[in-house]
Amino acid sequence: MTDATDDADQGIPAPEGVSDVIDTDYEIGQDNIDGSVGPFGFDIHNPVFLISGLAIVAFVFYTLALPEQAGAAFSWLFSAVTKGFDWFFLGAANLFVIFCLFLIVTPLGSVRLGGAEATPDYTYVGWFAMLFAAGMGIGLMFYGVSEPMSHFSTSMGGTSAEGGVRTDWAPLGAAAGNEAESIRLGMAATIFHWGLHPWAIYAVVALALALFSYNKGLPLTIRSAFYPILGDRVWGWWGHIIDTLAVFATLFGLATSLGFGATQANAGLNELFGVPVGPTTEVILISAITAVALISVVRGLDGGVKVLSEINMGLAALLLLFVLFAGPTIAILTGFVDYLGAYLQYLPALSNPVGREDVNFSQGWTSFYWAWWISWSPFVGMFIARVSRGRSVREFVICVLLIPSLVCVLWMSVFGGVAIQQVVQDGYTAAQEAPLELKLFKMLDMLPLTGITSFIGIVLVIVFFVTSSDSGSLVIDTITAGGKVDAPVPQRVFWCIFEGAVAIVLLLSAGGLSSLQSMVISTGLPFTIVLLIMCFAIYRGLVAERREL
Amino acid sequence: MFQKIMVPVDLAHADRLDKALKCAGNMGKQFDAEIVYVGVTAATPSSIAHTPEEFAEKLKTFASSQGETYGIKASAHAITSHDPTTDLDPTLLKAVDEVGADLVIMASHIPNITDYVWPSNGGTIAGHAKASVLVVRDK
Numbered sequence: 001m002t003d004a005t006d007d008a009d010q011g012i013p014a015p016e017g018v019s020d021v022i023d024t025d026y027e028i029g030q031d032n033i034d035g036s037v038g039p040f041g042f043d044i045h046n047p048v049f050l051i052s053g054l055a056i057v058a059f060v061f062y063t064l065a066l067p068e069q070a071g072a073a074f075s076w077l078f079s080a081v082t083k084g085f086d087w088f089f090l091g092a093a094n095l096f097v098i099f100c101l102f103l104i105v106t107p108l109g110s111v112r113l114g115g116a117e118a119t120p121d122y123t124y125v126g127w128f129a130m131l132f133a134a135g136m137g138i139g140l141m142f143y144g145v146s147e148p149m150s151h152f153s154t155s156m157g158g159t160s161a162e163g164g165v166r167t168d169w170a171p172l173g174a175a176a177g178n179e180a181e182s183i184r185l186g187m188a189a190t191i192f193h194w195g196l197h198p199w200a201i202y203a204v205v206a207l208a209l210a211l212f213s214y215n216k217g218l219p220l221t222i223r224s225a226f227y228p229i230l231g232d233r234v235w236g237w238w239g240h241i242i243d244t245l246a247v248f249a250t251l252f253g254l255a256t257s258l259g260f261g262a263t264q265a266n267a268g269l270n271e272l273f274g275v276p277v278g279p280t281t282e283v284i285l286i287s288a289i290t291a292v293a294l295i296s297v298v299r300g301l302d303g304g305v306k307v308l309s310e311i312n313m314g315l316a317a318l319l320l321l322f323v324l325f326a327g328p329t330i331a332i333l334t335g336f337v338d339y340l341g342a343y344l345q346y347l348p349a350l351s352n353p354v355g356r357e358d359v360n361f362s363q364g365w366t367s368f369y370w371a372w373w374i375s376w377s378p379f380v381g382m383f384i385a386r387v388s389r390g391r392s393v394r395e396f397v398i399c400v401l402l403i404p405s406l407v408c409v410l411w412m413s414v415f416g417g418v419a420i421q422q423v424v425q426d427g428y429t430a431a432q433e434a435p436l437e438l439k440l441f442k443m444l445d446m447l448p449l450t451g452i453t454s455f456i457g458i459v460l461v462i463v464f465f466v467t468s469s470d471s472g473s474l475v476i477d478t479i480t481a482g483g484k485v486d487a488p489v490p491q492r493v494f495w496c497i498f499e500g501a502v503a504i505v506l507l508l509s510a511g512g513l514s515s516l517q518s519m520v521i522s523t524g525l526p527f528t529i530v531l532l533i534m535c536f537a538i539y540r541g542l543v544a545e546r547r548e549l
Numbered sequence: 550m551f552q553k554i555m556v557p558v559d560l561a562h563a564d565r566l567d568k569a570l571k572c573a574g575n576m577g578k579q580f581d582a583e584i585v586y587v588g589v590t591a592a593t594p595s596s597i598a599h600t601p602e603e604f605a606e607k608l609k610t611f612a613s614s615q616g617e618t619y620g621i622k623a624s625a626h627a628i629t630s631h632d633p634t635t636d637l638d639p640t641l642l643k644a645v646d647e648v649g650a651d652l653v654i655m656a657s658h659i660p661n662i663t664d665y666v667w668p669s670n671g672g673t674i675a676g677h678a679k680a681s682v683l684v685v686r687d688k
Contacts, residue, residue, distance in 0.1 A: 217599025300635025
């Protein structure tokens with residue numbers, strides 16, 4: 001007997017290596033019904049598909065039939081959640097960051113997703129492009145200029161109080177009249193909302209799904225992460241509720257974003273080409289975005305979603321480099337280092353969950369953001385999990401947590417930095433005064449080649465929406481097919497069109513979009529509990545994997 | 550006339566493949582050709598297997614039982630795809646070359662209206678493969 005076979009007997013990994021597969025009698029797809037409606041085939045998870053589909057239709061009818069009542073109910077829910085539970089959101093998000101950093105430095109980080117010998121399915125570039133495009137691409141376009149500007153302006157304005165309660169929106173103690181410190185505080189607050197915390201939220205969900213699917217052999221759906229706690233009950237109503245909630249958050253999150261995205265693209269097109277602003281243009285835009293997303297989902301993960309994400313990544317990098325070099329390059333680059341320092345300096349105060357005086361900022365901005373990221377996490381997390389097989393946990397967490405955070409710091413430093421410099425140095429206040437959806441274009445106005453860069457800006461907004469819409473359809477389809485990734489194509493097409501239709505209906509009703517946005521935020525609360533349990537499940541799962549090695 | 554016959558199989562719906570499998574078994578015997586059963590799976594767990602390795606194992610078992618039934622030389626070729634729903638056709642076409650098959654025998658449904666938008670896998674393979682293709686209707 002040779003050494004090699006000796007090793008094999010001692011458990012040297014077979015082709016893909018050892019992993020601690022969970023032994024369960026559940027067979028993936030056992031609760032599914034398959035058949036065909038006319039010529040179209042389907043294969044769906046019975047309760048989840050039906051309940052989430054019907055509930056979505058019911059909610060849309062409710063907001064349409066009783067817009068005022070629904071609006072009032074949702075805005076009450078929204079403020080109750082973000083104001084009453086701000087300590088909970090802030091505390092939980094801190095915990096997620098600490099948990100991720102813990103995974104990087106402990107031996108648990110060496111566990112590989114997909115078994116000890118699994119090799120990555122995608123190159124770094126393709127992988128990174130996809131997780132970024134799904135994760136927050138569109139937000140960067142929206143808030144890249146506007147958020148640093150807002151925090152800068154409120155910080156400059158200083159604090160004001162009424163009856164002992166702060167009425168201003170400045171972060172922390174503001175920096176009244178101190179221009180240099182206001183810039184630092186404004187950038188630190190922005191980076192705080194786009195840096196480690198949101199990506200830690202995504203990383204937790206993605207890691208839980210990838211681990212329980214690739215290493216434990218459970219279906220790729222949210223409920224699987226609860227197996228260590230609920231056992232086989234996870235295949236029953238507990239699991240149905242968890243998965244339905246995830247579908248709900250994903251579809252409404254996408255639909256509201258589609259609606260708001262159409263508004264921004266419309267504003268940009270109006271600025272550039274004089275295209276009229278109104279429901280007609282927006283409906284055309286949503287239909288066009290949905291049509292491109294349809295082509296992308298029908299072409300699949302490699303032929304559609306990945307290709308679009310890479311195109312997007314390239315365009316975004318071009319725009320970033322252009323603004324960097326066309327703007328005050330040296331000031332931006334020194335700013336980058338300075339803002340990063342400011343972020344670290346203010347991080348403990350900004351992330352403090354209790355006893356905050358800056359209530360408007362910590363509840364209206366931070367708590368809102370955390371709820372928003374968390375309600376998006378089933379979708380983004382599941383998508384990241386889908387494309388992350390073959391990475392080690394350490395590699396995964398570094399790439400999902402640290403690198404995107406750094407890219408966000410760079411992006412905010414460049415776009416926000418240039419816009420603030422325009423105000424401070426040149427006294428150009430158009431971007432400061434413009435409405436939210438126009439700030440980016442007003443900033444680009446001051447740089448050369450405005451026509452071209454604004455056009456790229458609009459294209460980026462639209463393509464980022466396409467990449468959110470197509471990956472979202474894939475995710476919803478997988479969840480409603482009980483974790484099957486090979487369900488018939490017409491099902492993806494159905495969800496993609498359904499998303500667009502919901503967005504159009506809500507856009508056409510007064511206040512429909514903002515009520516639903518409140519609804520999405522409200523789903524953040526139950527999901528925070530889901531995420532906390534996931535951390536525990538991940539820990540248990542990784543320890544069991546390590547034991548197998 | 551044929552040395553190597555490739556038979557794409559969907560283990561989750563093996564019951565629908567009866568006719569094609571019989572046809573392949575008999576032809577393999579007649580021409581004394583080796584039959585390669587090709588299966589495509591995603592890396593994620595499926596109704597068939599928890600991992601791609603388990604899938605390969607099951608496909609191998611399936612192939613040897615077919616080999617015994619028809620008294621032919623049979624082997625298995627498992628492929629992992631990122632998105633089997635959409636990538637099945639190109640994956641199978643690549644497999645024809647990899648396997649070096651000179652005949653492909655595959656089951657296909659009776660064409661209906663959707664075939665104008667989404668052609669059947671059998672139809673696409675017959676349209677593009679360099680090898681001969683025998684498409685067997687399931688009814």
